[in-house]
Amino acid sequence: MHTQTRKVAAIDLGTNSFHMVIVEESEGKGIVEIDRVKEMICIGRGSISTKMLDEKAMEAGITTLKHFLVLASQHGVKQESIIAFATSAIREAKNRDVFLQRVRDETGIKIKVVSGLEEAQFIYYGVRRAVRLSTEPELIFDIGGGSVEFIIADHQKIFLLESRKVGVARMLERFITTDPIADKELSLLEQFFAAELFSSTEKSRELNIKRAIASSGTAQNIARMIRSATGRDDEVTLNQSSFTRKEFQKFYKSVIAMNASQRKKLTGLDEKRVDLIVPGLVLMNVIFSLFKLKEVMISDSALREGMVVHYLKNNWSDCGERRLQLNIRRQSVIELGYRCDWNKIHSEHIAALCLQLFDRLQPLHGLSSHERELLEYAALLHNIGTFISIASHHKHSQYLILNGELRGFSPVEINIMANIARYHRKSPPSTKHEAYSQLKSKQRRVVDVLSGILRIANGLDRGHRQNIVSIEADMTASSVTIGLHAMHNPDIEIWAAGRMKAWLETVLERSIRFEARDARKR
Structure with a gap:
């Protein structure tokens, strides 16, 4: 089924700066930022006391808006999908109508002057995203x-x-x-x-x-x-x-x-x-x-991002409040996945296996729902490094997560997720690696446990056929037996997971073995 994609450019004409953000919205991807640009116009310089916009500042503002228009057009934004709001300096200027008319005549942009309370409400929408x-x-x-x-x-x-x-x-x-x-x-x-x-x-x-x-x-x-x-x-x-x-x-x-x-x-x-x-x-x-x-x-995010949310909610009937209030962390992860042309089906399956392993092994690792959430997101993004290159793609995944402008996460949370993805294959965590060494000891243990789980989950979908349906775990003082319910014979998955189990064995101080179980009994 074809998903309609739409683009919006939102321009915020502030007292100090003019900003523009360009976004793309669709049901699958949500709201994805394509580009943003800022120009320090200082259109309010001197106008606070005189209540008059300076001629040079107005000219600079119009020139900047023309540049914004070209950029929006290059990204495929239609003229009617360009929205522009003016705030304090323009709002209070006696000659604001002169400026607004000149902008409309020279660029075609119709600027809406917002009140202080409207501005505050848009800021709330933006921050919430x-x-x-x-x-x-x-x-x-x-x-x-x-x-x-x-x-x-x-x-x-x-x-x-x-x-x-x-x-x-x-x-x-x-x-x-x-x-x-x-x-x-x-x-x-x-x-x-x-x-x-x-x-x-x-x-x-x-x-x-x-x-x-x-x-x-x-x-x-x-x-x-x-x-x-x-x-x-x-x-x-x-x-x-x-x-x-x-x-x-x-x-x-x-x-x-x-x-x-x-x-x-x-x-x-x-x-x-x-x-x-x-x-x-x-x-x-x-x-x-x-x-x-x-x-x-x-x-x-602030005013201009809030303008986008408000515009989408009020102009596109199928873009309702529920879609605009999606979990910003999850939505941000999914957006990054799409930007990196991810293998969505494989990534979601790996994430589901990770969560099952996390839950079954919880008595041993003792981590909380917060770490569980970070594991899921790291699993969803573990393979995005293939967007750059198959070779060393685990390192590329780490880089993309660190630099992907994920919303709703603290810098430490992003570093933890990037490290988990980094260690889903090849060498296990090491203090010789800079990003891992920057973490505190408690955070390193989180990476140790969760990367160990991700390594095994990655092995359990070695052929990208989503064969493993569900997972069980039986534990003793010295060992863990992971029971696998599969649609087809899971020999290849057991072989691959066996090659990836050593790190988690070290972390949990238990030997790990895998066995196939009757899928009909799951």
Whole structure:
């Protein structure tokens, strides 16, 4: 049956940056990102006080939008499937209609100006697609150039939506005239932030908020700089990574005393944010303090991704709420599999065998449902390295998982899954291998057990014929007998699994043997 594939380009015209994300949506693959692009236009520069968009900024904005259009067209996006939303700076400008009309005349793009509350709601949709939200209420905040949105929500329900005019470009223009920032200006800025955030902090206290998720370029820049300062540059993904209050405050104290030329040397800071980062850091410090947070997590999805979700839900009748609220971790894994032209049937069978082995051997390994989930996803992706090359494809699988921009996972979880896939064949785990050596001892044991299970499961589908239907396990103090129910004689599977069992025998300190059992008795 043919599955219809559709493409959407979403453009976010922010105070500091114009962003575009291009996605492809279909029933089998879900929402897959094809491309994304960002240009620091700073269309809000000077307009905060004058309420007038600068002529040069408008020209730069229109030129950028023309480039975005060409890129969207090259990816096969139809004009009617290009959506564009404007936020704070354009929203407040007296000459916004002039700019909007010029954009429409020169590009054909019809820009919708969204309210602060609409912006906050779209941000929630976007974050929910990138970060695994809890069943308990959490704080989400997006630091923009003109405004900052505060959302308190769980994975299903919104408790608070607020948009405050405390964006970094606005605060820089209004409060900061010194470099480094003078104590008096710093104090005034902190007091202004505290007053503006009062209702959000009250609601947070009422709902006992324990975790915060930050989106936007400012938050991502802060996270990158902290990661560099703390020697964590080896973490490939920024999404769902986090920094603690202690890490932030150590970094904050050193950077807030710097001047612009010193800040320019900081690793992870966009050149055009050298001045904007100062009010961003002050706001982050106030948020840590007022909300009594221990850490902040980063989401690399926000407004534009939320725009896509909203558009799909409202314009394509067969793309309902259920499909848009799929488990983001599983959906992200499946998207990566499709991008790497995976063997879906084989991978799903291997994953099913892994889960059966995990469950049958649970009394021996003692791992939890969390590790079980990581095993399933690693099994689904264990063979994607063949997309690059059959030779050493286990190493290519590791690389693709590490660099595949999986959503909803922490960097540590991604590293664990990548290592499990890495060791599904050839040599077993070794501290001589860099990615494995970076794991803590408890995490290494997880990789040891789960890679051992995956190695055997891989052997049990050696001929890619999905012959093994179900698995049993009988255990003694020194041995494990794995009973196999198969559709056909499983000699080839038993032979192959026997060649892959040595590592799990070492890890579980048990000998392992396989035997065929009557499929009719399963």
